Amino acid sequence: MRILLIGYGKMGKIIEQIAVAKGHEVVGKISHTNSEELQQYTSGNTDVAIEFTHPTSAFANISYCLSQGIPVVSGSTGWLEKFDEATQLCEQHKGAFFYASNFSVGVNLFFHFNAYIASKMQEYKEYEVAIREIHHLQKVDKPSGTGITTAEGILASYKDLSGWVSDNPEEKAKLNIASEREPDVVGTHIVTYSSDIDTIELGHTAHSRAGFAEGAVMAAAWLQGRQGVYGMKDMLNL
Template sequence: MKIALLGYGRMGKEIEKIAISRGHEIVIRKDVDDTIDISLADVAIDFSIPDAAFKNISNCINNNVPVISGTTGWLDNYKDAVALCEEKKGAFIYASNYSVGVNIFFELNKQLAKMMATLEDYNISMEEIHHTKKLDAPSGTAITLAEGVIENSSKKNWELGAISSEENIPIVAKRIPDVPGTHTVWYNSEVDTIEIKHTAHNRKGFALGAVIAAEWILDKTGVFTMKDVLNIG
């Protein structure tokens, strides 16, 4: 499989190592302003920056190249990407996190939210910790966790750094050097605390999941998620 890496930072380099170890070839390594011929690739993996993501995704879809995106902070244009993919009969996956463990964590979070939905004595809060070079806050993974709770409870919104209320989920975002990603969900009451937590030890899990998704999407048409790739949920 010939892969285009759209974004060649730390994640791009980690994806390259894993892709090569699985027998794939990297034919494009794109930094932000590079001009490329995306048609050289069988599939593209986008881990760029928020300002470049939608352009990268659109270029792939317009040239009939399946695209996997893990860039966060660009989702104001997500519906446009979906519409373009449907119009062009392309193939597209966006995930806030490609780690297999995190996607299992997403499902656990939803199930716990369902169980806690009617227990009014518990207040929910979330925290995410990432390296200091992460550009967006809260993380896309934290937002996905919050959306999973909102879908399965009476909560209406998430708020960065807010105090818990009947309608909102407060998310604390911390930036600490060399932290790949830690996400915690708490349900606190006067008598006890229920906590679920995912801690990434390195970036390999994110990179492996992205490569697995790229392998899976070949010869498919449509807009998919990691739930489709992993057949979970």
């Protein structure tokens, strides 16, 4: 594959290493220092774009790729209020768009088990459910995209909760997501069910970014020849 990397920070560099090791070609590397060079890439010279950037630039990057017929894989978080617009653009251009808040296979199995456990735990009202997510100090958005996806998996079963809230455990009508930022933490997510008698926890801790990068390259290959909007559930058949 001819891969365009949009975002060349820590994640972009690891994706490059993994992609090259698998025999793929990286045709371009776009960052905030050369963002204007994105305009030179089209479906004629690029098979797929892998986009990991900032919440303020993600939607524009995705829109450009879709308008040029470039299949795009995005892991950027903090921009999802425009996700429906991205879906409409994908349909309009008959394109291919793959989005995940987290590309780790392990995390997506965590999402799967999280939703299943929530479907059972909602019957036991004595347990209060909460989410805790911990990331490195450079993580811009709070809560994390993975934390929000975890919350959505729980809220699908907890109809008495009206949504999620960030760092406000006193708002009992909503599911609280506590966000912590610490040095050198790749990503930890913990769902806790607490009662006066005991506590049940489901957690996932990433030890490196390699799992995320592997999943992104896997998604880029899987997206080839497809049309529509996809996610990790589609690729992993969960």
